[in-house]
Amino acid sequence: xxxxFSLQAITEILSTSLRLSVPLVFxxxxxxxxxxxxxxxxxxxGKILAGAFGAAFGAFLMEDPYSGLVVGMLFGMMAGSILAVxxxxxxxxxxxxxIAINIFVLGITAFLSRIVFGAQxxxxxxxxxxxxxxxxxxxxxxxxxxxFGQDLMVYLMFICVGAVxxxxxxxxxxxxxxxxxxxxxxxxxxxxxxxxxxYGCVIAAGALAALGGCYLVLSxxxxxSEHMSAGKGFIALAAVILGRWNPVGALCxxxxxxxxxxxxxxxxxxxxxxxxxxxxxxxxLISILALVGLVGKPRPPAAVGRHYRRExx
Amino acid sequence: xxxxxxxxxITTAAATGVGLLGRSAVAADFRAAAVLPxxxxxxxxxxxxxxxxxxxxxxxxxxxxxxxxVKQADQVSAMSDYARRGYNLVIGAGGEFxxxxxxxxxxxxEVLVAVLNxxxxxxVATVNYNNPQFGYILGYIGGKxxxxxxxxxxxxxEIKAFVDIADGFKKGWAKAGAAGDVTLTYTNDWxxxxxxxxxxxxxxxxxxxxxxxxxxxxxxxxxQAAEERGVWVSGLITDLGKSSxxxxxxxxxxxxxxxxxxxxxxxxxxxxxxxxxxxxMGSDAGYMGTINDAVPDALKAEVAEIVDQMRAGTFKL
Numbered sequence: 001x002x003x004x005f006s007l008q009a010i011t012e013i014l015s016t017s018l019r020l021s022v023p024l025v026f027x028x029x030x031x032x033x034x035x036x037x038x039x040x041x042x043x044x045x046g047k048i049l050a051g052a053f054g055a056a057f058g059a060f061l062m063e064d065p066y067s068g069l070v071v072g073m074l075f076g077m078m079a080g081s082i083l084a085v086x087x088x089x090x091x092x093x094x095x096x097x098x099i100a101i102n103i104f105v106l107g108i109t110a111f112l113s114r115i116v117f118g119a120q121x122x123x124x125x126x127x128x129x130x131x132x133x134x135x136x137x138x139x140x141x142x143x144x145x146x147x148f149g150q151d152l153m154v155y156l157m158f159i160c161v162g163a164v165x166x167x168x169x170x171x172x173x174x175x176x177x178x179x180x181x182x183x184x185x186x187x188x189x190x191x192x193x194x195x196x197x198x199y200g201c202v203i204a205a206g207a208l209a210a211l212g213g214c215y216l217v218l219s220x221x222x223x224x225s226e227h228m229s230a231g232k233g234f235i236a237l238a239a240v241i242l243g244r245w246n247p248v249g250a251l252c253x254x255x256x257x258x259x260x261x262x263x264x265x266x267x268x269x270x271x272x273x274x275x276x277x278x279x280x281x282x283x284x285l286i287s288i289l290a291l292v293g294l295v296g297k298p299r300p301p302a303a304v305g306r307h308y309r310r311e312x313x
Numbered sequence: 314x315x316x317x318x319x320x321x322x323i324t325t326a327a328a329t330g331v332g333l334l335g336r337s338a339v340a341a342d343f344r345a346a347a348v349l350p351x352x353x354x355x356x357x358x359x360x361x362x363x364x365x366x367x368x369x370x371x372x373x374x375x376x377x378x379x380x381x382x383v384k385q386a387d388q389v390s391a392m393s394d395y396a397r398r399g400y401n402l403v404i405g406a407g408g409e410f411x412x413x414x415x416x417x418x419x420x421x422x423e424v425l426v427a428v429l430n431x432x433x434x435x436x437v438a439t440v441n442y443n444n445p446q447f448g449y450i451l452g453y454i455g456g457k458x459x460x461x462x463x464x465x466x467x468x469x470x471e472i473k474a475f476v477d478i479a480d481g482f483k484k485g486w487a488k489a490g491a492a493g494d495v496t497l498t499y500t501n502d503w504x505x506x507x508x509x510x511x512x513x514x515x516x517x518x519x520x521x522x523x524x525x526x527x528x529x530x531x532x533x534x535x536x537q538a539a540e541e542r543g544v545w546v547s548g549l550i551t552d553l554g555k556s557s558x559x560x561x562x563x564x565x566x567x568x569x570x571x572x573x574x575x576x577x578x579x580x581x582x583x584x585x586x587x588x589x590x591x592x593x594m595g596s597d598a599g600y601m602g603t604i605n606d607a608v609p610d611a612l613k614a615e616v617a618e619i620v621d622q623m624r625a626g627t628f629k630l
Contacts, residue, residue: 012518016511023507114354221506221537225530226352227382230505261508265515268498276471276499
């Protein structure tokens with residue numbers, strides 16, 4: 001049996017980690033953006049699924065992955081709009097709204113997929129993104145194949161992390177978003193619209209989370225299957241907290257989850273005698289340990305989850 | 314808590330919806346209900362059971378209703394809901410329902426509770442296959458055809474049916490003279506296609522050139538990985554030779570549709586006892602599917618002979 005520490009094994013584990021992390025990263029970025037603006041985003045799971053269905057739908061109709069990407073993001077933004085209208089305008093409890101969206105998307109995508117794809121749903125092979133190598137860079141041992149032999153969406157993910165980070169911490173709009181999550185009345189008195197800022201963030205978050213679903217469909221399995229988000233949205237929520245509502249922190253948290261998930265698959269292989277349940281709980285065990293031990297007490301944005309009404313004090 | 318509440322809501326909604334529909338459509342004395350863990354379009358277990366339910370409904374003219382996508386935490390509530398509403402037969406589709414069925418059977422002694430693929434349990438009718446036989450056949454063919462001598466099996470959770478299949482597979486694999494090991498991997502999710510694919514790629518990277526999925530929706534992830542890497546895949550439940558003829562080495566068909574339908578028929582006649590039923594390899598409900606053309610005729614003949622022995626009950630593992 002091959003050693004767990006050979007160069008080959010390490011490269012494979014890291015590549016798998018990255019692939020398992022990508023949907024989580026997109027969703028966690030969405031969570032960061034939305035919660036920074038003061039809106040709880042339990043609906044990440046639903047938005048991933050909406051994005052996955054949209055991606056499959058677009059790619060199926062136009063026979064082109066880029067159309068899939070666009071349609072997927074549109075579907076995610078639609079799911080985001082529901083959260084924005086109910087949670088921001090009408091002040092419905094954001095957690096309840098989020099759960100409602102998750103249930104709704106689970107049902108509607110299953111229903112629509114049976115209409116659109118019918119019986120061929122699980123045998124279909126949709127057009128998707130192919131991995132391509134950066135000449136030169138991809139031949140560096142370990143780092144090369146892991147970082148420079150991926151497909152477009154992985155690079156897009158890194159760009160998005162950078163973009164959200166720069167947006168939040170280096171632009172006046174980002175300052176406004178962070179402020180609206182901490183103290184919306186201060187933002188309001190400075191003449192900015194709390195509602196518009198939150199709408200923008202929640203809908204953009206819908207598009208971002210949907211990219212996670214697009215990755216599942218367009219880069220990983222090239223078809224839509226019901227409930228294919230399989231709880232990734234909830235893991236992303238944990239990553240938001242573990243990453244301290246910071247895009248780079250969330251990236252690291254997702255990579256950590258992805259890494260331990262990949263590692264447990266590998267460990268199951270190498271240690272058939274150890275009960276597999278032990279390895280399966282590894283990613284969750286690590287996240288609990290990380291939450292308790294490494295990062296201290298989390299401090300969420302002060303106004304998160306609270307409906308803002310100008311007259312109310 | 315969030316997950317289980319959401320699922321409970323779906324379950325209840327689905328149960329009521331389907332229940333109402335079924336009730337208005339057919340009026341009959343005998344009523345059967347089934348609780349399914351996955352979606353009825355998964356091209357695997359759930360879909361097949363669903364087809365069996367529909368077949369039973371049409372053939373017997375009785376009311377048959379079902380709830381799909383019922384999660385572990387909601388199994389007992391979904392099953393006892395049917396029992397409370399006076400269904401004569403409540404079926405849990407899948408071995409993971411065994412514990413729930415046990416509780417429901419004790420709570421509602423007048424209701425007949427059956428589990429497909431379930432571990433034999435007192436007071437519950439379990440409808441099973443002679444699982445090691447099915448695993449053995451696939452293991453034997455795989456072992457003869459493998460170049461690396463290594464095989465990998467991917468499953469959702471550790472359930473008795475799969476463990477039995479895996480045991481049979483390992484015996485067949487060794488009997489065929491393959492040098493390497495058979496490795497089992499659990500993804501902890503029957504539907505997660507992406508994870509099933511990664512798990513399979515991992516097995517292939519470790520040298521496995523025959524992979525066997527035992528999953529719901531996740532099955533497509535395994536098949537895709539096998540197709541991409543050019544290794545063999547063997548299906549246990551549905552005939553993969555129909556959907557991916559190139560990668561399919563050999564598939565057995567566990568025709569849960571036939572098994573489910575005949576269980577319901579027996580129950581209607583009042584003949585389904587609270588005991589363990591086992592369908593053999595080569596019976597109406599479980600048989601050999603497509604074998605790839607790359608398999609030499611001599612091996613095919615050998616397999617046919619083993620299947621005959623299994624059908625006759627003379628085969629010893």
